[in-house]
Amino acid sequence: MEQTQPQSVHVHAPPEGFLWKYVFSLDHKVIGKQYYGLALIAVFTGMILSWLMRFHLVWPNAKIVGLDLISKSGAPGGVITPEYYLSLLTMHGTLMVFFVLTNAPFAGFGNYFLPIQIGAEDMAFPRFNMMSFWTTAAAFLVLVLAFFIPDGPPISGWTAYAPLSAVGSDAGPGLGWGQNLWAISIGLFCIGQLLGSLNFIATTLDLRTKGMTLMRMPICTWAWFITSCIGLLAFAVLLPACLLLILDRMAGTSFFIPSGLVISDRLQNHAGGSPLLWQHLFWFFGHPEVYIAILPAMGIVSHVLVTSMRKPLLSAKVIIYSMISIGFLSYMVWGHHMFVSGMNPFSSLLFSFPTLTITIPATILTLIWLGSLYGANIRITAASLFALGFVSMFVSGGVTGFFLAQPSIDIYLHATYFVVGHFHMVMGVAAIFGILSGTYFWFPKMTGRMMNETLGQLHFWFTFIGTYCIFMPFHYLGLVGNVRRYASFIDDFMPALMPVHRFVTIAALITGAAQFIFLYNLIHSRFFGKPATDNPWDGTSLEWSIPSPPPWNNFGGKHPVVYHDAHQYGVKGEKGDFIMQDSPETAAG
Amino acid sequence: MAATTVVTSPISQIADATRVSGHVEASRSGIWVGIFAIIMSFAALTSALLVRQGSGEWSHIVIPSILYANTLILLLSSVTMEMSRRALAKSAGVTAWIGITLLLGLSFVAGQYLAWRHLAAQGLYLATNPNSSFLYVFTGMHALHLLGGIAVLVYLLGRVIGGYTSLRPHLLDNTAVYWHFMGGLWLYLLFVISTRL
Amino acid sequence: MGKLFGVVLAIIAILSAYPIVAHWYVQPVDISTHGHAIDEQLADTMAEAGLSFLGAQLLLAFFVWRFSQRKPGSRVWNIPGGATLMVAAAFILVGTEILALGVLGQKAWANVYFTPPKPDAMQIQSQAGQFAFYFRYPGVDGKFGPLHPDKIDEGNSNFFGLDPANDVESRDDIVSAELDVPVNREIQLLMHAKDVGHSFYVRELRIQQDFVPGLDLAVHFTPTQTGKYEIVCTQLCGLGHYNMKAYLNVLSQEDFDKWMKQKISEQ
Numbered sequence A: 001m002e003q004t005q006p007q008s009v010h011v012h013a014p015p016e017g018f019l020w021k022y023v024f025s026l027d028h029k030v031i032g033k034q035y036y037g038l039a040l041i042a043v044f045t046g047m048i049l050s051w052l053m054r055f056h057l058v059w060p061n062a063k064i065v066g067l068d069l070i071s072k073s074g075a076p077g078g079v080i081t082p083e084y085y086l087s088l089l090t091m092h093g094t095l096m097v098f099f100v101l102t103n104a105p106f107a108g109f110g111n112y113f114l115p116i117q118i119g120a121e122d123m124a125f126p127r128f129n130m131m132s133f134w135t136t137a138a139a140f141l142v143l144v145l146a147f148f149i150p151d152g153p154p155i156s157g158w159t160a161y162a163p164l165s166a167v168g169s170d171a172g173p174g175l176g177w178g179q180n181l182w183a184i185s186i187g188l189f190c191i192g193q194l195l196g197s198l199n200f201i202a203t204t205l206d207l208r209t210k211g212m213t214l215m216r217m218p219i220c221t222w223a224w225f226i227t228s229c230i231g232l233l234a235f236a237v238l239l240p241a242c243l244l245l246i247l248d249r250m251a252g253t254s255f256f257i258p259s260g261l262v263i264s265d266r267l268q269n270h271a272g273g274s275p276l277l278w279q280h281l282f283w284f285f286g287h288p289e290v291y292i293a294i295l296p297a298m299g300i301v302s303h304v305l306v307t308s309m310r311k312p313l314l315s316a317k318v319i320i321y322s323m324i325s326i327g328f329l330s331y332m333v334w335g336h337h338m339f340v341s342g343m344n345p346f347s348s349l350l351f352s353f354p355t356l357t358i359t360i361p362a363t364i365l366t367l368i369w370l371g372s373l374y375g376a377n378i379r380i381t382a383a384s385l386f387a388l389g390f391v392s393m394f395v396s397g398g399v400t401g402f403f404l405a406q407p408s409i410d411i412y413l414h415a416t417y418f419v420v421g422h423f424h425m426v427m428g429v430a431a432i433f434g435i436l437s438g439t440y441f442w443f444p445k446m447t448g449r450m451m452n453e454t455l456g457q458l459h460f461w462f463t464f465i466g467t468y469c470i471f472m473p474f475h476y477l478g479l480v481g482n483v484r485r486y487a488s489f490i491d492d493f494m495p496a497l498m499p500v501h502r503f504v505t506i507a508a509l510i511t512g513a514a515q516f517i518f519l520y521n522l523i524h525s526r527f528f529g530k531p532a533t534d535n536p537w538d539g540t541s542l543e544w545s546i547p548s549p550p551p552w553n554n555f556g557g558k559h560p561v562v563y564h565d566a567h568q569y570g571v572k573g574e575k576g577d578f579i580m581q582d583s584p585e586t587a588a589g
Numbered sequence B: 001m002a003a004t005t006v007v008t009s010p011i012s013q014i015a016d017a018t019r020v021s022g023h024v025e026a027s028r029s030g031i032w033v034g035i036f037a038i039i040m041s042f043a044a045l046t047s048a049l050l051v052r053q054g055s056g057e058w059s060h061i062v063i064p065s066i067l068y069a070n071t072l073i074l075l076l077s078s079v080t081m082e083m084s085r086r087a088l089a090k091s092a093g094v095t096a097w098i099g100i101t102l103l104l105g106l107s108f109v110a111g112q113y114l115a116w117r118h119l120a121a122q123g124l125y126l127a128t129n130p131n132s133s134f135l136y137v138f139t140g141m142h143a144l145h146l147l148g149g150i151a152v153l154v155y156l157l158g159r160v161i162g163g164y165t166s167l168r169p170h171l172l173d174n175t176a177v178y179w180h181f182m183g184g185l186w187l188y189l190l191f192v193i194s195t196r197l
Numbered sequence C: 001m002g003k004l005f006g007v008v009l010a011i012i013a014i015l016s017a018y019p020i021v022a023h024w025y026v027q028p029v030d031i032s033t034h035g036h037a038i039d040e041q042l043a044d045t046m047a048e049a050g051l052s053f054l055g056a057q058l059l060l061a062f063f064v065w066r067f068s069q070r071k072p073g074s075r076v077w078n079i080p081g082g083a084t085l086m087v088a089a090a091f092i093l094v095g096t097e098i099l100a101l102g103v104l105g106q107k108a109w110a111n112v113y114f115t116p117p118k119p120d121a122m123q124i125q126s127q128a129g130q131f132a133f134y135f136r137y138p139g140v141d142g143k144f145g146p147l148h149p150d151k152i153d154e155g156n157s158n159f160f161g162l163d164p165a166n167d168v169e170s171r172d173d174i175v176s177a178e179l180d181v182p183v184n185r186e187i188q189l190l191m192h193a194k195d196v197g198h199s200f201y202v203r204e205l206r207i208q209q210d211f212v213p214g215l216d217l218a219v220h221f222t223p224t225q226t227g228k229y230e231i232v233c234t235q236l237c238g239l240g241h242y243n244m245k246a247y248l249n250v251l252s253q254e255d256f257d258k259w260m261k262q263k264i265s266e267q
């Protein structure tokens, strides 16, 4: 017998007042949008930083009007200095990886749609949820603050390798308070993500509505769930690593700093630490982080594809199991970032093998998406175009993983633009495509208005062709031995490659500019878009069974009962060629 | 399934039984998931310790004996925590038992503070040498997590003082799980500290 | 639009592959004894990855071209074999690729890291610091004097922190800003970081190895062609990272002896 007290009912009253409704809201939908908004600010900032980097690489002496207002020392007279290039690089990488790729596809869409897709009214711990967003927002502010302090942003890259990141301002500009802010920001970010992951896991395990068995959950729910399991482990390791880094920097300990270092002619007062320890801890987080970025995108893309194809994917189960094995394997491969780091060369072989193995589930996923397209009736929309573009990007970025997974080849390609090309395609652009696909797909649900389809498709073409123009040449540059993280190319053979770099920069400027079409579309449609119906794409999952936008308690106080998995397409249903998850009808034939 | 029996009260119009039990279970899952993350963090710190020890420049320090006394206090507090759970089931003496647990928890933290003072008196500060760095980090991180538990105890105590009915048993159960975990974690850390540092 | 997607994607795939097939961008000449194994491995991987890339992209292009925007309500069907076929294909295709490349290809790695240097290999110490490399030869006694970080004094060209006044072995040590080596002689490079992490990368040698502070590593290689090659730093080391380079001069034995003699006389 189950009996209850009213207090145990978690349902919160509709919030009142601007502050509680939009700022410190406990509603998972508002929090999801907040995460998305934060990611949007971060992605445009990160993109402008990449413009500045690309610009500097090919026109090193050009003046950029107004840049000296942001940093007098970094860009005197508007000309970017080499150290400011590294500051831009660090901030670009950090913003993109943490504040875009983790925030938008996982925390943003996940918060908004995971509870709805399992038929819950909210997350399990709404207060934690609100705290997790505001911790993340604080982390963002702390990071961006680095632009406006005299020291400037750190120059040690998003990987912050010790001892460069640990010894303080002797080692260069930005390594004083700039690096402190970075470390504090990432520490805060970890806390936010840990709270978030915990929430996702508990919600998925325990708040599913009647009939929503685990195997009936849509693929993207699964993806968020798996991602939160990965995130829990990964951020739980990065957090203490950041703590140790902060102690090395601010309290004089020597976790990552060995003895006998002479920096700026000063013998450092540290002893016995291990720089490789930072690399191990960082990459133990860092590699899974790549999957934290890409798994939600895979989930979103599967969700969009199945709706657009009007037939089920060949096997949802296989997709789910593949994602689980990717998540699992992602914890055994971190050393592939350290092949030439001085780690024991036998370990390199040990790390190489699971890295190659992980391509099996990744290939299975790709083949399932590909094979499912056969015999489909694909509806072409901005959302489905981006989903198809994702598959293409994932393939392009995936095949180059084969090179870098082999330690022998990595001897040559490590730290070249080949790596930059690889990770931008497979993690950066692919995940961005996932986010964009999800945006075009769910915008009607989230706002009650449709996005402009023409502008959306225009945006797709610019972005799809543009990203190939930017990132494909990076691979060629890397094959020749063009080194990454260089503020200028003074190597002997570089003049011959400068035309390629100029091409890339121009492509980056155009592609970046095209993103403003998206921004315009987003904002304009929010206010003036065509009103959306409840189920504009003929979807089957629960978010399409409720009004657009959903009421504050999602299902209006009712509890949906689920009868099917989310893949009932290509059948004869009452409403068309699909059957909704909460519809008791059974597929005829 | 919520394992506890619950006082009958009017059920709000929205609540349905499975939903509420879902929230009870979610908070239990939440605790276990949180514990898992904490284990992971301390595992990372332990591996840092092992790597650091492997890199030489390692000299042992004598750990303050008050840590052993603190250990007893913390274990005792786990017992009183169990007593409060029983008391809640019988609806008698809850305030006292939670209060005692809280006091014991606070004395543990105070004891840890004395241990730090003791180390400092010997000239061992956070940055003095690798052993002292790890000792402070381990004990500090543990104390921080324990303070989280103490905060919840304070909250629970407030609830109990406000009347038994407003204390949800699963809240106390979950706090107890966390509290015992803190005890277990401390035993593990003590083992690491006394054998490695 | 679906048709357009197919066409555009096919064009992108072919244009992307073209510079590779046409060998527009290739590694610089290999001047090492171990490098050909790496190059072969790279070429094999390029062939397999390139085929997978083209295959998958063209299939995607074709399927989207063929199966998009059909009449509403058109019959949909599944590929024969379904998911089982896909899983089997993945295991077979990638499985063989892993075996062929991953397992067999480790030989190239072993060449570099598991064959110890021959006893007669010439030892040279390399020190990386912000933002320059320095190289030290043991001199006539064949021994390196010990390093004293507190004695480092760039102003007086004591880059390594040597103390010739007290250390006999340091007295004849030769320090140079360029790495001069005789051709066809095995070199063992002892790597020492002065301040932060750096890396030693010579494209033509197919060698890349980090300098890790506090961890003295070594690599060995045998250059087979005389000439002047660039050594660049590939581990982000601070504001002058892009500017941190030195030269590897591979000399004939005579030229090397001459160089050495001159260095000794300069002391």
Ligand code: HEM
Residues within 6 Å of the ligand: A047, A050, A051, A053, A054, A089, A090, A092, A093, A094, A096, A097, A101, A156, A157, A158, A159, A420, A424, A427, A428, A429, A432, A470, A483, A484, A485, A486, A508, A511, A512
């Ligand atoms: C407009 C599109 C983008 C352009 C033009 C661009 C360009 C660049 C450039 C030029 C670099 C520096 C390469 C170097 O000097 O080594 C870089 C680094 C990086 N980018 Fe992007 N990027 C873009 C989007 C993204 C996205 C979406 C991500 C998300 C993953 C991302 C993540 C990174 C990371 C992690 C680094 C490495 C930073 C480091 O070395 O510490 N970028 N990008």
Ligand SMILES: [Cu+2]
Residues within 6 Å of the ligand: A286, A287, A290, A333, A334, A336, A337
């Ligand atoms: Cu990785």
Ligand SMILES: [Cu+2]
Residues within 6 Å of the ligand: C197, C198, C199, C233, C234, C235, C236, C237, C238, C240, C241, C242, C244
């Ligand atoms: Cu460098």
